[in-house]
Amino acid sequence: MRKGMVLGLAVLIVYIGLTIFAQEKFSTRIVSEKLIDKIDSSSVIQKSLKVSPDSKRLAYVARSDNKQVIVIDGKKEKQQYDDIGNPAFSPDSKHLVYAAKSDDKCFVVIDGKEENQYCSSIGGTLVFSPDSEHLAYKAKLDTKWFVIIDGKEGKLYDGIGKPVFSPDSKRLSYGAQLGDKWFVVVDGKEGKQYEGVSKPVFSPDSKCLIYVVLLGNKQSVVIDDKEGKQYDVIGKPVFSPDSKCIAYGVRLGNKQSVVIDGKEGKQYDGICDPVFSPDSKRLSYGAQLDDKCFVVIDGKEEKQ
Numbered sequence: 651m652r653k654g655m656v657l658g659l660a661v662l663i664v665y666i667g668l669t670i671f672a673q674e675k676f677s678t679r680i681v682s683e684k685l686i687d688k689i690d691s692s693s694v695i696q697k698s699l700k701v702s703p704d705s706k707r708l709a710y711v712a713r714s715d716n717k718q719v720i721v722i723d724g725k726k727e728k729q730q731y732d733d734i735g736n737p738a739f740s741p742d743s744k745h746l747v748y749a750a751k752s753d754d755k756c757f758v759v760i761d762g763k764e765e766n767q768y769c770s771s772i773g774g775t776l777v778f779s780p781d782s783e784h785l786a787y788k789a790k791l792d793t794k795w796f797v798i799i800d801g802k803e804g805k806l807y808d809g810i811g812k813p814v815f816s817p818d819s820k821r822l823s824y825g826a827q828l829g830d831k832w833f834v835v836v837d838g839k840e841g842k843q844y845e846g847v848s849k850p851v852f853s854p855d856s857k858c859l860i861y862v863v864l865l866g867n868k869q870s871v872v873i874d875d876k877e878g879k880q881y882d883v884i885g886k887p888v889f890s891p892d893s894k895c896i897a898y899g900v901r902l903g904n905k906q907s908v909v910i911d912g913k914e915g916k917q918y919d920g921i922c923d924p925v926f927s928p929d930s931k932r933l934s935y936g937a938q939l940d941d942k943c944f945v946v947i948d949g950k951e952e953k954q
Contacts, residue, residue, distance in 0.1 A: 702743035779819035816856035890930035
């Protein structure tokens with residue numbers, strides 16, 4: 651059984667100066683507050699309240715007669731719907747998006763404008779690009795799913811995973827299903843088919859894409875379409891901040907280890923997810939051997 655580990659470090663710094671006792675100077679701090687909205691709690695749909703990333707805007711879904719309506723910055727939008735999903739702000743806080751349903755039609759509303767209507771459903775999370783310039787989401791028409799990017803419909807599939815934008819907002823990737831096979835679509839191009847694929851992950855510089863695939867009863871990491879060694883189980887891959895290194899945990903038989911740039915580390919009875927340092931030069935993870943738990947830093951085991 652994997653044991654949890656908690657590492658704590660407390661630092662107390664005391665500055666002593668004789669002048670403090672002779673005279674104390676207090677700085678004046680000015681606090682300003684702005685009322686965004688007065689909320690009628692009886693009309694708010696539970697868990698729909700959203701604050702913008704810049705903390706200056708507020709949106710939520712409210713009941714209005716037998717309908718639902720979006721309230722943003724204290725103002726109710728004119729259009730009412732049968733049902734409204736939780737609203738979401740763009741990273742720059744300038745745009746608001748939500749899914750809505752009216753007369754058995756589902757659609758997305760962005761900045762008060764309705765996009766195309768679909769007869770089935772809008773699935774999963776509405777995803778903004780990091781620069782707030784693009785919006786992607788998946789929709790269902792009859793029995794087929796497709797991704798919509800900036801209002802443009804993509805290819806039909808039997809199933810689709812959550813769309814993922816690259817950090818530079820120029821690329822998009824997602825898992826897709828045709829029949830009993832899954833593959834990753836990146837920049838509109840379909841990859842090799844597998845029995846299953848994980849959510850794709852872009853490198854911080856947006857140049858590399860990595861994901862885990864299922865091959866029978868084994869798993870493998872795919873980096874830019876190249877398959878790695880097969881293991882029984884593979885954890886979530888992580889990139890170093892400078893995008894030059896990749897690390898992930900693996901299990902083969904009853905032993906676990908961390909793979910760094912394709913090289914396996916020492917085997918343990920259990921490991922925690924690896925973590926890179928901010929400067930990308932160091933790597934650490936928790937490990938368990940027999941009944942001892944410890945931290946491994948740059949391949950060296952700390953005190954057990």
